Structure formats: structure tokens, C-alpha cells
Amino acid sequence: MPQNIYDNEIFFQGYKRLRDTGAGLNDCLEQPAFRKLVPNIKGKILVDLGCGMGHLASWCVSQGAAKVTGIDISEKMLGIARERHSSEKIEYRRGSLEEFAFPAESVDVILSSLAFHYTADYNGLLKRIFSALKPGGYLLASMEHPVMTCSHFAAGWNQDEQGNNLNWRMDDYQHEGLRKGHWYVDNVERYHRTISTLINGLINNGFVVEHVSEPEAIPEAITTRPDLTDHSRRPPFLILKAKKP
Amino acid sequence: MPQNIYDNEIFFQGYKRLRDTGAGLNDCLEQPAFRKLVPNIKGKILVDLGCGMGHLASWCVSQGAAKVTGIDISEKMLGIARERHSSEKIEYRRGSLEEFAFPAESVDVILSSLAFHYTADYNGLLKRIFSALKPGGYLLASMEHPVMTCSHFAAGWNQDEQGNNLNWRMDDYQHEGLRKGHWYVDNVERYHRTISTLINGLINNGFVVEHVSEPEAIPEAITTRPDLTDHSRRPPFLILKAKKP
Numbered sequence: 001m002p003q004n005i006y007d008n009e010i011f012f013q014g015y016k017r018l019r020d021t022g023a024g025l026n027d028c029l030e031q032p033a034f035r036k037l038v039p040n041i042k043g044k045i046l047v048d049l050g051c052g053m054g055h056l057a058s059w060c061v062s063q064g065a066a067k068v069t070g071i072d073i074s075e076k077m078l079g080i081a082r083e084r085h086s087s088e089k090i091e092y093r094r095g096s097l098e099e100f101a102f103p104a105e106s107v108d109v110i111l112s113s114l115a116f117h118y119t120a121d122y123n124g125l126l127k128r129i130f131s132a133l134k135p136g137g138y139l140l141a142s143m144e145h146p147v148m149t150c151s152h153f154a155a156g157w158n159q160d161e162q163g164n165n166l167n168w169r170m171d172d173y174q175h176e177g178l179r180k181g182h183w184y185v186d187n188v189e190r191y192h193r194t195i196s197t198l199i200n201g202l203i204n205n206g207f208v209v210e211h212v213s214e215p216e217a218i219p220e221a222i223t224t225r226p227d228l229t230d231h232s233r234r235p236p237f238l239i240l241k242a243k244k245p
Numbered sequence: 246m247p248q249n250i251y252d253n254e255i256f257f258q259g260y261k262r263l264r265d266t267g268a269g270l271n272d273c274l275e276q277p278a279f280r281k282l283v284p285n286i287k288g289k290i291l292v293d294l295g296c297g298m299g300h301l302a303s304w305c306v307s308q309g310a311a312k313v314t315g316i317d318i319s320e321k322m323l324g325i326a327r328e329r330h331s332s333e334k335i336e337y338r339r340g341s342l343e344e345f346a347f348p349a350e351s352v353d354v355i356l357s358s359l360a361f362h363y364t365a366d367y368n369g370l371l372k373r374i375f376s377a378l379k380p381g382g383y384l385l386a387s388m389e390h391p392v393m394t395c396s397h398f399a400a401g402w403n404q405d406e407q408g409n410n411l412n413w414r415m416d417d418y419q420h421e422g423l424r425k426g427h428w429y430v431d432n433v434e435r436y437h438r439t440i441s442t443l444i445n446g447l448i449n450n451g452f453v454v455e456h457v458s459e460p461e462a463i464p465e466a467i468t469t470r471p472d473l474t475d476h477s478r479r480p481p482f483l484i485l486k487a488k489k490p
Binding site for chain 2: 150
């Protein structure tokens with residue numbers, strides 16, 4: 001059973017505040033790069049895996065998507081999504097990445113923003129995504145970068161006595177698997193996988209890799225939050241775009 | 246003009262000793278992974294870019310290659326190659342990655358072991374490689390991993406007072422370009438590029454990415470050199486295999 005941390009009340013309130021205030025990295029770093037890589041979705045059938053509060057599903061409808069199925073494991077997240085981003089073109093469904101399955105060749109584009117690092121079964125997920133996609137269909141997925149997830153115990157910046165970031169600590173890279181860390185609450189579970197595992201997984205499941213992105217903060221955001229430049233010192237996220245031939 | 250550090254007498258003697266004693270990472274880590282990824286080369290026309298002392302070119306002939314052109318910028322390296330690994334099936338030529346050009350669609354497989362990080366013009370090199378390859382041909386190239394080349398000033402391990410490696414320092418990731426460092430001599434020039442630049446460069450030039458490898462030391466080597474396990478804490482090399490469709 002995957003962890004459902006977003007339904008933890010303390011986590012949920014912390015995360016909701018993060019997204020509502022725009023203090024996270026989604027709006028200023030991850031989503032701008034992600035949305036530029038979304039293929040043509042006009043009139044297309046989409047799935048949004050780990051849809052959270054529905055920001056992305058709603059944006060896809062604004063860009064002309066015919067139908068978006070937003071799937072998330074958290075009832076609390078889906079509650080917000082239905083409240084704020086409801087649309088006759090969006091169907092929100094509770095479900096996990098582990099259970100995700102759609103009829104073969106029924107979906108044009110599968111999107112997933114910052115959810116893949118929560119699943120233990122990357123390969124199984126890719127198999128089910130590949131099956132669900134129509135030929136010519138796309139998978140676009142962002143995830144925590146392996147340099148962020150790798151360290152078991154030492155993740156973070158080395159800092160000087162004034163608290164300035166000196167450099168990023170990296171360790172345990174080839175040791176894939178579960179990482180537990182503190183994010184609003186203890187023991188938030190994520191899974192570390194190497195760059196080669198992430199990319200070869202796509203290739204071995206039949207995908208053609210079309211683009212790899214390691215986004216930086218957008219310049220407008222850096223104006224008011226100069227600390228965002230530190231995310232250019234080591235990449236926080238990895239975005240993979242792949243096509244089913 | 247690219248730097249020709251391998252013709253520096255002090256560098257050359259240091260590097261030659263490294264390779265002759267097997268103290269480097271080539272024999273115990275990079276080449277085992279690299280050679281497993283070499284496609285079928287029986288009866289094929291090959292180019293070895295940055296052939297050095299001819300180890301790889303010679304191995305390719307032993308595996309049935311019909312013809313290998315070994316290209317290196319260093320006369321000293323080519324001198325050793327001609328002395329130790331001469332074969333009627335190998336032609337050693339002096340040349341740089343920057344000048345490399347072969348007639349269009351004349352080569353089956355282009356190999357390059359640990360040379361790509363020396364060129365400033367990755368994109369130009371890929372264009373010329375793509376042109377030289379026959380349709381269905383392969384490029385297989387290993388290079389220093391971006392987590393090794395990224396840091397301008399802080400590359401290396403954080404260590405405790407006993408000199409044990411605590412974690413790897415990472416910095417300056419998105420700032421691509423020239424890095425100067427000490428390796429036998431000062432100011433050895435390498436070029437840092439991100440994972441996304443390295444992979445998208447292949448895709449944008451028409452290649453299909455077939456495999457990505459971040460090799461670890463082979464178990465036999467770790468038996469006598471347990472310190473090699475530290476290379477699993479952060480990957481020293483990246484190997485990319487790509488096909489011209």
C-alpha cells in the first residue's frame with residue numbers, strides 16, 4: 001500500500017498553505033517548464049496522475065483538452081480540486097499510481113506532476129501507462145531529481161556559520177529505494193531511482209524519449225525571491241517527455 | 246583550439262602510469278560497462294574518437310571489427326598505441342574532436358571513451374558524428390558525469406578529520422562550460438554540461454537514445470580495492486548509447 005501522506009491533517013494544511021501562497025517551487029519553477037513541454041492537447045483525452053488540487057487538470061481544459069481524468073490518492077486533495085477546479089470536462093477519481101489502469105490505447109496524453117517519486121513500482125507504472133496510451137500518445141512526468149532523493153541521511157546544503165549555502169551534499173546514489181524524510185511531518189516516504197533507471201525504464205517499456213528537462217526558476221520569480229537561484233546550483237526536479245511510437 | 250594536455254610530458258607520464266598499473270577507473274569501472282554496451286561490431290567499420298593508447302580499438306578488432314580508425318589529439322598517446330596495439334585493421338590518426346569529419350554515412354559504429362568532456366562544441370560534434378554514421382549506426386560515448394564536472398571550485402568529498410568521505414559536494418550545476426582543475430598538472434580543461442543538455446543534444450540531432458548507464462565498479466575489483474565502493478555514492482561516469490534511425 002502506498003503512503004497517503006496528503007490525507008494527514010498536518011501535512012495537508014502545510015502543503016495547502018505552500019501551494020496557496022505560491023511559496024513552493026511549483027509555480028515558479030516546475031510548472032512553467034512542465035507546461036511548455038505539454039504536447040498538443042486540443043480535443044484530446046488526458047489523464048493527470050497525482051492531480052492534487054486540480055491546478056494542472058484545470059489548465060489543460062483551458063488549453064482545449066476534451067476530457068481530463070484527474071487521479072489522486074488523497075481525498076482531501078480531491079476535495080479541494082472539486083471545490084476549486086470543477087469542470088464538466090474533468091472527472092476527479094480517487095486512486096493510487098499502483099492501482100492505475102485504463103483500457104488499452106484509450107488515452108492521448110498522460111501527465112504527472114511531482115508524483116512519480118512516491119511510487120515503489122516505477123516499472124509497473126510505466127507498463128500500465130504505455131498500455132493505456134494510444135499509439136502516438138505522450139507521457140510527460142516531473143519528479144524529484146535523483147540528486148535530491150539520493151542521500152539517505154545527509155540530504156541538504158553544507159552551510160557556513162552565517163547559514164549561507166556552500167554546496168549540496170550528495171550520497172548513496174546507486175542505492176535505490178525508499179527514503180524517509182521530514183516534510184511537515186516525519187517519515188514522508190519517497191523512492192530514489194537513478195537517472196539511468198528512470199530513462200532506461202521508459203526505453204525498455206517501448207517509449208521513445210523525446211526530451212529531458214532540469215528546470216530552473218523563472219526570472220520573474222527570482223526578482224522577488226533571489227534565494228531561488230540556489231536551485232540552479234543543483235537541479236530540484238527532472239522532467240521526462242516520452243512518446244509511444 | 247582544444248587543449249592537448251596528453252602531450253604535456255608530466256601529464257603524459259602520470260596518465261600512462263595510471264593506465265599501466267590499472268590504478269584508474271577505466272579497467273575496473275568504465276570499460277566493463279562500456280564494452281557490454283558495444284553493439285554488434287563483427288565485420289563493421291568503426292571510429293574510436295579519443296583512442297588514447299589504443300586499448301579499445303584493439304579490443305574491437307579482437308571482437309571482429311573489420312576496420313577501426315583511432316583518432317587522438319595526442320602524438321604521445323598515438324605513439325604508445327602504434328607501439329602496443331598495432332593491427333592491419335587499425336589506422337591511428339592524429340586529430341581533434343573539433344576537426345573530426347568523415348564522409349557521410351561511411352561508418353557503422355562510433356565509439357568514444359572518456360573524451361567528450363574535453364570538447365567545447367558538443368553539438369557540432371554530434372552533428373558530424375550523425376552525418377558520418379550509416380542509417381542504423383550507433384554512437385556509444387562515455388564521459389565524466391555532470392555531478393563530477395559541475396562544481397567550479399568545490400568539487401570533491403566532504404571529509405571528517407580522519408579523512409573519511411562523508412558526502413560529495415555538488416554546485417554550479419546549471420552553469421555549463423569550461424572547468425579547470427588539477428590532474429597531474431594545473432589547468433586541465435574540461436567542459437561541464439547538464440544531463441538534459443547531453444541527452445537532448447542527441448535527440449535534437451536526430452538520434453534515438455537507446456540506453457543510459459551510470460556504471461559502478463565491478464565486484465572483482467572491489468575485493469582488492471574497497472575504496473571503489475565510494476564511486477557508488479555518486480556516479481563518476483555517464484555512458485550514452487544512441488542510434489541513427
